[in-house]
């Protein structure tokens with residue numbers, strides 16, 4: 167599904183990602199944990215195609231094709247979805263109009279018919295129900311004035327609407343209360359299947375109790391320094407990152 | 419090209435001499451033409467015209483637009499679909515009976531042409547003409563006054579609701595051989611406790627240089643409610659130099675919105691005077707600058723009495739090498755305590771070459787007032803754009819959606835639904851991939 171090889175990326179000439187290697191097969195859930203500033207969001211944004219990050223080395227293939235060669239909108243249409251750590255507020259843009267345009271752009275790319283207003287609303291209702299999302303939020307401008315938790319929930323709702331095959335969730339758990347965490351996790355779990363993969367970025371083992379990962383990776387200073395099964399997450403919770411060994415010049 | 423010696427000495431004198439000298443307006447017109455000659459064309463040395471240079475226009479041979487007719491297909495694209503309106507059409511400043519469709523009006527209401535109204539009740543009409551702003555202070559206003567022949571006259575007597583909007587279309591037939599001038603005139607008198615809506619659509623038949631010099635006056639009585647829109651969709655070489663004067667009595671509300679969409683130079687000189695207490699005025703504007711278009715909103719709001727609210731909200735989208743200026747003066751008389759006045763000018767710059775000058779001017783003589791002004795200049799928000807792109811929306815479409823959102827803030831509150839949705843369509847049609855968001 168997603169294959170990241172020796173990925174290096176910089177912001178304004180400062181290297182942030184320093185040789186990331188990661189394979190996520192179809193149907194698997196991988197988690198990335200790591201201290202603040204280690205480059206987790208950078209990885210997510212590089213995958214999504216943000217321009218301000220410059221890829222200086224390495225490659226990313228997505229379903230066998232070069233991901234880095236695609237514009238961000240094409241990546242999304244091809245099935246990559248990134249739930250933002252900080253969803254952007256866009257005053258004046260109605261969530262419903264925006265989302266319908268997005269859904270139809272994605273559908274057109276996949277050779278599906280456009281949803282008309284009625285079908286779209288039906289779909290909205292169904293998906294919102296699963297996430298216990300108040301649909302009146304969708305009449306407001308994109309993310310404008312949403313609470314922290316509402317923003318995160320709306321991201322997962324958009325994900326459900328866009329039907330991606332590779333979902334990158336950047337700290338979707340932060341800002342959610344305990345009940346919301348459970349609802350959102352259930353929503354994510356409902357989307358798990360043998361074709362869809364997830365990369366779940368988080369600081370907290372708690373999320374991984376709900377969304378149980380196949381693999382856990384530790385990102386420090388722009389490199390994956392340790393990988394393991396879900397027990398690694400629990401170990402980190404107990405011991406913190408101090409116990410994680412830095413690889414000495416290891417590149418792969 | 420050279421002008422005749424005659425018009426060099428007294429521009430427009432020939433045109434003026436051809437007007438009907440027996441009109442009840444004859445004296446006023448003569449005074450106005452004299453005033454125009456006295457003042458001469460405004461230059462950038464004057465405060466009001468500091469940022470709008472008329473030289474390129476006044477250097478050409480200007481002549482009053484001749485009588486003309488146009489085919490129904492010319493006005494067709496400007497009609498408001500799916501709405502019942504009282505339609506009145508002026509071609510080169512003259513009433514066109516064939517194209518107009520005024521329909522039936524509530525008892526006592528007049529929607530007609532000024533020339534007719536002057537035949538009936540000249541004194542009442544004349545007492546309002548030029549009453550809402552100081553027409554002698556500005557050469558173009560004087561020139562309009564000098565050439566009043568016809569125009570739109572709306573009169574709504576007390577306690578009367580004019581349910582259907584009046585849609586007035588001002589058509590200028592441009593001429594590749596001569597720079598024509600039209601002076602559309604509109605007088606809207608809405609008496610106490612009454613209500614009316616008027617939409618002015620200004621457009622031309624071609625892209626030849628011309629001057630459209632419209633003056634609209636709104637006189638709103640006590641408790642009157644007036645909605646007014648001016649849609650400027652002129653030819654690409656048209657100088658649209660418009661004036662709007664508004665006076666309000668107690669307790670009423672006047673909303674006026676200027677949509678500057680097409681033209682070479684689009685000026686909106688507005689004077690709103692709140693002569694009574696507890697009234698509300700809402701002045702809005704949206705301007706779209708492309709190519710080398712120049713936009714000039716020159717606004718003055720006068721608070722003469724206590725407890726009035728005024729809102730000015732003007733947004734500019736400036737692309738290419740367009741330029742724009744915003745001058746907003748708020749005057750608060752000593753007596754006008756508890757005035758609440760807010761003025762905002764927001765600019766979206768889409769091109770490095772676009773320029774905007776914004777000047778708030780507050781003159782406050784009362785001590786218990788709330789007056790605020792704010793101006794912002796920004797570019798498209800790249801974070802917002804990336805967010806849209808990350809959801810599968812292409813770069814062009816994402817830009818379009820953000821530009822639309824910016825503009826939509828001005829039009830989304832338009833009470834006349836058919837006009838609102840028409841404007842929404844016009845905006846989206848102009849934006850690449852805008853159709854995605856219908």
Ligand SMILES: Nc1ncnc2c1ncn2[C@@H]1O[C@H](COP(=O)(O)OP(=O)(O)OP(=O)(O)O)[C@@H](O)[C@H]1O
Pocket residue numbers: 177178182200201202203204205206207208209218251
């Ligand atoms: N646009 C930018 N300009 C400058 N520095 C940046 C930019 N984006 C990221 N960085 C820097 O890159 C480093 C990695 O940031 P990143 O957001 O990827 O960390 P993170 O692992 O997601 O942290 P957190 O856990 O706090 O979310 C940080 O030192 C950050 O300051």
Ligand SMILES: [Mg+2]
Pocket residue numbers: 206207208251336337
């Ligand atoms: Mg982060």
